[in-house]
Amino acid sequence: MTNPTTIERKSDHELVVTRTFNGPARIVFEAWTKPELMKLWWAPKSSGVPLRSCEMDVRVGGGYRLEFGKDAASSFAFFGQYLEVEPPSRLVWTNEESQDAAVTTVTFEDRDGQTLLTLHERYPTKEALDEAMAGMADGMPEQFEQLDALLADLGK
């Protein structure tokens, strides 16, 4: 049984995603801060675009760099800096791959052995948020076909 993921557009500049996980906050936090764990889930296999490398220096002022792509030629990177690191309850980082990228805040709240996770993205402009989401919409049909294929594989 997976828990529902909700997403809301809170204002012209902000999006909020919430989800509950069946584990304590320290474990969920660990999965967001260790590169070898991040690699296992950040790029859903369904996206068809693997995470090629994942470097994370999780401390205030430390940087991260995630490279996606099947080979060096087609790869693209997301990178930025950690602004706040408060294990196991809070992470804030910048996205610096574009001028229009968001600042992301993730909070982890313990709830009787479960964790309520809230991910908040603040974009510099309304246009930047629209564009980020439009980009997402373009890639999704393909991603879901790949997800279907993966599920079929798993079912074998």
Add this chain to the structure above:
Amino acid sequence: MVQYVTSRLDASFAVLSDATRRGVLEQLGRSDASITELADKFHMTLTGMKKHVGVLEHAGFVTTQKVGRVRTCKLGLRRLEEEAAWIEHYRQLWASRFDALDGVIEDLKRKEEAND
């Protein structure tokens, strides 16, 4: 196509960015109302409310009809399906990511228990 959808969404979210206009939609969801009733309800002048209703009407969220001297407002035919679909794409990305994260968390929990 994408451009068309984007500009419509721009317009919709601009319309919905105002608390009074969202309130008017909620109100009309319960029952039709005249502009005078809406103005009273939201403590506004008639002119102010006319402007808000005009914006909602232009976006297709509300229709108005003049019966005698009273203009009645009701919900328009256009619902928020496009807006909901747009957000749904983003939700699905996070949902698939988080479903994978569930697996990682289960593994970590098992390891922690094994070490206790």
